[in-house]
Amino acid sequence: MKREKPENLMRVSFPSRSVNESLSRSLAAAFAALADPTVEELCDIKTAVSEAVTNAIVHGYRNTLGTVYITAALYPGGKIVITVRDRGCGIADVEKAREPLYTTCTTGERAGLGFAVMEELMDRVRVRSRLGEGTTVTLERKLKSRSC
Numbered sequence: 001m002k003r004e005k006p007e008n009l010m011r012v013s014f015p016s017r018s019v020n021e022s023l024s025r026s027l028a029a030a031f032a033a034l035a036d037p038t039v040e041e042l043c044d045i046k047t048a049v050s051e052a053v054t055n056a057i058v059h060g061y062r063n064t065l066g067t068v069y070i071t072a073a074l075y076p077g078g079k080i081v082i083t084v085r086d087r088g089c090g091i092a093d094v095e096k097a098r099e100p101l102y103t104t105c106t107t108g109e110r111a112g113l114g115f116a117v118m119e120e121l122m123d124r125v126r127v128r129s130r131l132g133e134g135t136t137v138t139l140e141r142k143l144k145s146r147s148c
Ligand SMILES: Nc1ncnc2c1ncn2[C@@H]1O[C@H](COP(=O)(O)OP(=O)(O)O)[C@@H](O)[C@H]1O
Pocket: 055, 056, 057, 059, 060, 061, 086, 088, 089, 090, 091, 097, 098, 102, 103, 104, 105, 110, 111, 112, 113, 114, 115, 116, 135
């Protein structure tokens, strides 16, 4: 099947420092805002992206420093597809990791709800991961305001 060409496309990368969680929210918002979303759509996209980026930083790279890659694409009809990729430790069991309340964090700081939040806010969430190689989370949301 022929791949649809995006109407707009952004590729960015940054080091896995926690200050860049808020940078990723702003980048996602700035990109999505160009497609005339509702306030709710904009908030949802920002929140989902920052959950995925936080995971890349705190779980993917843990105590190491790596690079987080984001691509955002807007397709004709208003579908936004955002990927968040790390080359960190990877996830042993993706199905388990996606279960609400599942967390490998032992300090009590994290509730294990990141994937649940992403799923709640987006139309589709895909996770590809290989142990030792990294993780790619793909978030999709169709903007209702844009019907053509
Ligand atoms: N990018 C990632 N790299 C490695 N492990 C991850 C990544 N994203 C998520 N995980 C694993 O999935 C679990 C669940 O993630 P999440 O639902 O966001 O909950 P939390 O971040 O609160 O632990 C994490 O505890 C972690 O073990």
